[in-house]
Amino acid sequence: MPNTQPPIQLNSQLCFQLYTANKKFNKFYQDxxxxxxxxxxxxxxMLTLWQYAPLSVKELGNHLHLDSGTLTPLLKRLESHNWIKRERSHKDERTVIIQLTHMAVTNRDSVFKRVSNCFKVLNLTPQEKAACSETIATIEAHLDHYNEQHNAN
Structure with missing residues (x-):
């Protein structure tokens, strides 16, 4: 029996559109x-730390959805560039607390100014940005639900 399904077109795949948009966002942010x-x-x-610091590594990982194995090398690089300092908790030696350095506090607004150009580049109205955010949040929620169901089996 011949296949009656039309072929799947790459550019019509939402996952591919998100993938390519993500690559373009990464290039913008890299620059x-x-x-x-x-x-x-x-x-x-740093965004998370500017909002919530001081944080433990575990708390930061929860915000970013990253495990400590992924987060630790990233934090070491931030520390070596003087953005953060890591110290063992006085209450529990197993817990590492992340603090912002003076340089991080001083440079926050300069970093924000550089990345705020992203919204100028996108030329989205506040309503369009909100609609995009809502759609992406919906996609994430559906994928979370799928993954929970899939992992339960």
Whole structure:
């Protein structure tokens, strides 16, 4: 019996569209963050720390959905570039607390200014940005649900 399904077209695949958009976002952020010697993963760690520091490594990992094995090398690089300092907790030696350095606090607004150009480049209205965010959140929620179901079996 011949296949009656039309062939799947690459450019019509939502996963491919998200993949290519992500690559383009990464390129934008690579260029925007290069004066600060920050990578995108380091930037999102810094965003979280600027909002919530001090944090334990575990707390930061929870915010970023990263495990400590992925996070530790990233934090070592941030520390070597003087963005953060890591110290053992006085209450529990097994816990590492991440603090911002003076340099991180001082450079925060400069970093924000560089990356805020992203919204100018995208030329989205606040409503369009909100709609994109809502759609992406919906996709994430459905994938989380799928993964929970899939892992349960």
């Amino acid at each position: 925007a963050l290069s004066p600060f010697s920050l990578t995108y993963p380091q930037y999102i760690a």
